Structure formats: structure tokens, C-alpha cells
Amino acid sequence: MRILLIHADRFSYQVKGEALRRPEPVSEERKTYSTEETLVAFCAVEEQDEENLKAVAENAAKTIVETAGKLGVKHVTLYPYAHLSPNLSSPEAGLEALKLVEENLKAEGLEVWRAPFGWYKAFEIKCKGHPLSELSKTVTAKGEAAEAEAPQVYYRILTPDMKLYLPEEYEFKPGEEEFRSLVEKEALKKGLKGGREPKFLAYCKKFGVEWEAFSDLGHMRYGPEATLIFDLISDYAGQLVDGLGIPVYRVRGTNMFDLAVPAVRQHAELFGGRLYLVRSGSRRLVMRYAACHQQFAMVKDWVISYSNLPFGVYELADSYRLEQEGELLLCFRVRKLHMPDLHVFCRNLEEAEEFALKIHRKIFEEIGKLGRTYVSLYNTTEDFFENHKEFFRRLLEVEGKPVLLCFVPKRYYWVINIEYNIIDELGRPCEIATFQIDVGNAERFGITYTDRDGSRKHPIIIHTALIGTVERYLYALLDTAVKAEREGKPPSLPLWVTPIQARVIPVSSRHLDYAWKVYRQLAEAGIRVDIDDRDESLPKKVRNAETAWIPYIVVVGDREAEKGTITLRVRELREQKETDVSRLIEEIKSKVEGYPYRPLPLPPQTSKRPHF
Numbered sequence: 001m002r003i004l005l006i007h008a009d010r011f012s013y014q015v016k017g018e019a020l021r022r023p024e025p026v027s028e029e030r031k032t033y034s035t036e037e038t039l040v041a042f043c044a045v046e047e048q049d050e051e052n053l054k055a056v057a058e059n060a061a062k063t064i065v066e067t068a069g070k071l072g073v074k075h076v077t078l079y080p081y082a083h084l085s086p087n088l089s090s091p092e093a094g095l096e097a098l099k100l101v102e103e104n105l106k107a108e109g110l111e112v113w114r115a116p117f118g119w120y121k122a123f124e125i126k127c128k129g130h131p132l133s134e135l136s137k138t139v140t141a142k143g144e145a146a147e148a149e150a151p152q153v154y155y156r157i158l159t160p161d162m163k164l165y166l167p168e169e170y171e172f173k174p175g176e177e178e179f180r181s182l183v184e185k186e187a188l189k190k191g192l193k194g195g196r197e198p199k200f201l202a203y204c205k206k207f208g209v210e211w212e213a214f215s216d217l218g219h220m221r222y223g224p225e226a227t228l229i230f231d232l233i234s235d236y237a238g239q240l241v242d243g244l245g246i247p248v249y250r251v252r253g254t255n256m257f258d259l260a261v262p263a264v265r266q267h268a269e270l271f272g273g274r275l276y277l278v279r280s281g282s283r284r285l286v287m288r289y290a291a292c293h294q295q296f297a298m299v300k301d302w303v304i305s306y307s308n309l310p311f312g313v314y315e316l317a318d319s320y321r322l323e324q325e326g327e328l329l330l331c332f333r334v335r336k337l338h339m340p341d342l343h344v345f346c347r348n349l350e351e352a353e354e355f356a357l358k359i360h361r362k363i364f365e366e367i368g369k370l371g372r373t374y375v376s377l378y379n380t381t382e383d384f385f386e387n388h389k390e391f392f393r394r395l396l397e398v399e400g401k402p403v404l405l406c407f408v409p410k411r412y413y414w415v416i417n418i419e420y421n422i423i424d425e426l427g428r429p430c431e432i433a434t435f436q437i438d439v440g441n442a443e444r445f446g447i448t449y450t451d452r453d454g455s456r457k458h459p460i461i462i463h464t465a466l467i468g469t470v471e472r473y474l475y476a477l478l479d480t481a482v483k484a485e486r487e488g489k490p491p492s493l494p495l496w497v498t499p500i501q502a503r504v505i506p507v508s509s510r511h512l513d514y515a516w517k518v519y520r521q522l523a524e525a526g527i528r529v530d531i532d533d534r535d536e537s538l539p540k541k542v543r544n545a546e547t548a549w550i551p552y553i554v555v556v557g558d559r560e561a562e563k564g565t566i567t568l569r570v571r572e573l574r575e576q577k578e579t580d581v582s583r584l585i586e587e588i589k590s591k592v593e594g595y596p597y598r599p600l601p602l603p604p605q606t607s608k609r610p611h612f
Helices: 047-071 091-107 177-186 200-207 224-242 262-271 292-299 349-368 382-387 389-399 441-445 470-486 509-524 538-547 558-563 581-592
Strands: 002-018 032-044 075-080 111-114 119-127 134-138 154-158 209-211 220-222 248-250 256-258 277-280 283-287 311-320 336-346 375-380 403-407 414-423 429-438 460-465 502-506 529-531 552-556 566-570 575-579
Touching: 002 047, 032 047, 032 091, 032 111, 047 091, 047 134, 075 091, 091 111, 154 177, 177 375, 177 403, 177 414, 177 429, 200 209, 200 224, 200 470, 220 224, 224 248, 224 311, 224 336, 224 470, 256 292, 262 292, 262 441, 292 311, 292 336, 292 441, 336 349, 336 470, 349 389, 349 414, 349 429, 349 460, 375 389, 382 389, 382 403, 389 403, 429 470, 441 460, 502 509, 502 538, 509 529, 509 552, 509 558, 509 581, 538 552, 552 558, 552 581, 566 581
Parallel strands: 032 075, 075 111, 248 311, 375 403, 502 529, 502 552
Antiparallel strands: 002 032, 002 119, 002 134, 154 403, 209 220, 256 283, 277 283, 311 336, 336 460, 375 414, 414 429, 429 460, 552 566, 566 575
């Protein structure tokens, strides 16, 4: 069990909602709580604790009692806090263990309040700040406990002129509303906006993006159109890494790794997220949460010279993160995701900073193509910031606006980790893209290169996903469509990723021959086109095409067949014009130039398709 002990002047919480499918039943009395002069014990029960819950709980209580005695505290608040461990027990075991700790503490004469298990809670705490006011402990069935200072983090706002401000004192300027949302959520810990179902979920259903009910929670499935979108985004992510001006080596491997391997275990502990664990006989395996393990395990066996650097290693990696039930959101927060994971290996920190700036510019360029921008959270250490201010100045030069800094302890394997957030339709910051400069994993995994003087050195590694996960990039596309609809425009996807780019609609069955001729011209030009050959009225077929977000609707009848033209309805402009097929091909080709292409994964006739 992992325990974070905070000696607090005051502590309060308020239950907000269910974090588990079956949380602990909670009375109205326990939904809100406030106290003063208490020892708050944030607790995470771990998988290995399940082998002997009673002994772990007894030793945890003993540890808390000893600390309370040193502090002269008579009141303890037990607070379940899953974020302390990447290796949690089952919810049932976690609740049982905390109840046992509660009983043991009361038996020692302490006043105890246990916060409800399995619920999201907003809490406020005022720490006393003396040397023993923050302690972390790891307790086992054998009673072993390790003590360390709790990690300290704090926030500042950094402006392009390199001035620092306290978040609570910063005066937001006009145009900084999205940045304000980021600061309020991350630094000021204000509640997220929302309260209604996001509109993008209806768009997901339109294209066949859904949860898979036959799997674990948080796993998605994709219908034919959604699969095409997924594949195109995947192709585009790979295309982007090939355009960075360095050799990029594509690899592929397994999605589970043995926790008995020290490098794997250490990296898993540093990740700090929720890990999927798998048992194979006596072995404990972790499902990968990014492509790091596989790429690092492979690159450690390569013979690398300084002249080979920098180079990239890339895999579109299926990754697994055991997100909490109540936080799951289709596309955005899922338990199985697909990370277009690029690692760039550099000679030294100076070279890594130069290439990181190139990645930083590329990340902003890509979100700009959607008509959006990012507000950024820079996680970094005090030392790195103080000694690399010119690097930060150049980063902000690209941003052109303030960023939020989160200063973290040196215990992380990276020196800077940037989270790029859009502000979604509900006013919430949502991280899409990311990069970090890693100074620890090359040594941890035994990755070296031979320098010019013959010495062996560890490279610096940049981690990045230029457009985020495939799922989150799709989320950004759909959220942008919501934004367009709110501005009075037709919601749409970018043309290159739109499943059906054009639909040919004959006015009646006698115009089918000419409709097929137009269809073939478009299809042969590499345009995803279909033909509505159903026995329906023209207005209904046009309406169906509009509802399906088809950008170009081609209507052909007697006049068009006689003149060899088409009547074109352009959904984006809400206009209709007579033109010819060659001009339509030219227009579509110009808009999709530079983007990947895949053919339509459906029969060309709408009459031949099932209802998905």
C-alpha cells in the first residue's frame, strides 16, 4: 500500500460523481466533509497487497499511528487516492483494506473519518508546511516502510517576454479565454465546465465510432466509414514523421512486457498512469502504454555511431491505459488507444533542443490546418528552466501567447514535457499532441552510441506524437465540426479524411447510364465517389447526402446528359452551379493534395449496402 501523509490545518471534500461502476454506497452525510487539525492519509491499495490484506492493513495503521504520535495529532482522515500507484488492487480489495485500516486506527484510540471509495471528489487542503508535514510511505505485509518527501509541484504563467506570474494574480487579456480555461483547470484546480453530453458523440455515431460492449470498458470499434477515417489518420501520422528531414526507421513489436526486467519496471513506475497488467504463469506483464518499451528494447541492440544521429524510430503502437470508468470519453479518454509514437535519438541536449523546436513548430502547423490553436502546459524542472531560458523563449516565439509552467521535481526521466491542449465545445482543456525531452531512458535501457573520440555515450531521446493519438486527432476533427456548426456553418470533416467525397445522384432511373459515366470519371481520378441508385425522390436523395456530410453532390438529368455537364451542389458553400466533371476533379484534387488517399470501402451503389 502506498500512503501520502499530509499534516493539515484544514481539509474538506465534496462528492461529485461515480468513479466506478459500483462505488461504495454513500449516505448524504458522507458526501461532504470538512475538518481542522487532521492527518490526511491518502492511500492506494496495490495488487500485491491482495495476498495478505489483513497484514498490510495492520502495518499501514501502525505507520499512520506512529506518524500521528510524532505530530501529536488525534484525528486521521483516510482518503482513497488511486493516483499514488500504477499497480492498483481490485476495487473490492481496495475498499476492504481501507475499512481494515479504519478499524485498526480506531482500536488505537484515534478519531477517524474515511472518505467514500469509488467516487470523484473535489477536495481542498491546507498543509502546515513543517518538515514532517508531508511524508510518503510504502507499506507491505512484512511491515516495511520507506519514507520520502512528497513531490512538490507549483505553477507559473510565462509570457512571450519571459516574465513569470502567479496564476492567481495574472490578468488575462482579451483573446486569452482559452488560456484562462487551461490555467483554471490545471493551476487553480477549478471544476471543469460541462453538464451536458458533448455534441461530437452524435457525430461519432454518424460514422460508426462506438464503444465495444463485448470488451472491457473503454475499448472502441469502428464501422466501415470509421475504419477508413482511422486508416487515413494513421497514414497521415506516418507521412508527417517522414517529412521531418531525418531518417525514420519503422519498427513493430509486442504490446506486453515483463515487469521482472528492471528497465521495464522502472519505466512503468515513472509513467505514473494506470497500467493494464497480465499474468502468464508466474510472470507479471504490463501492456504497453506507448511504444517506448519496444523501441528502446530494439534500439539498445543497434550499433550506432555519432554520424547516424539524429534519427527517428516510429511505430503506430496499440497502447493500453486503465483509465477510471467515470473519466472514459469516446475518442478522447479510452483504455485502448493507437499512438503514432516517434522517438528521435540525438547526440546531446543542444541537438535535442534544436530538433524539439522543429517538432514544436510542426505541432502548431498541424493544428492550424484545422483552424484551431493550442494552449500549452509546460512541465519542467526549475534547473532546466533557469539554465535554458533561451530555449523557452524560442518555444514561446512559436506560441505567440502565454503558457502555463508546471515545475516538477527532478525525479522524472524528462526535463521538459509539453502538453498541447485544445479547448473543446464544453470549454474544457483537452490534451491532443505532446513532446518531451528524455534524459534518463537511454541509460536505463542500455542505449549507447560511439562518439567521434571513440567514447560510448547515451543519446538524448525526444518523445512525440505530432497529432496526438489517432483517437484524439479524430476527437479534434469532430470537435472542430461542432465549432463550425455553432458558427452557422455545415459541420464537416477535412476533405481528405471525408469517407465519401462526392455522390452522383440521377434524377430518375433513365439517367443511370449517364450517372455511371460521371461516376467512372471521378473514381478513375482517385476520388471517393458513390452513386445513389435507389428508387427515391430527388429531394430525399439530396437530403440524405447532406445528412451524410457529403461535400459534393452531383445531380444529373436530361439537361446534363444532353450537354455533358453536371449540376453541382457544394455543401460547404450551400450553393448550386452547373459545371463539368473535369473542373470538379481539379477542385477536389487541389484540396486533398499532399494528404493520403484510400479507396472507398463500400459498394459504389447505395442500394447494395446494409444499414450500419
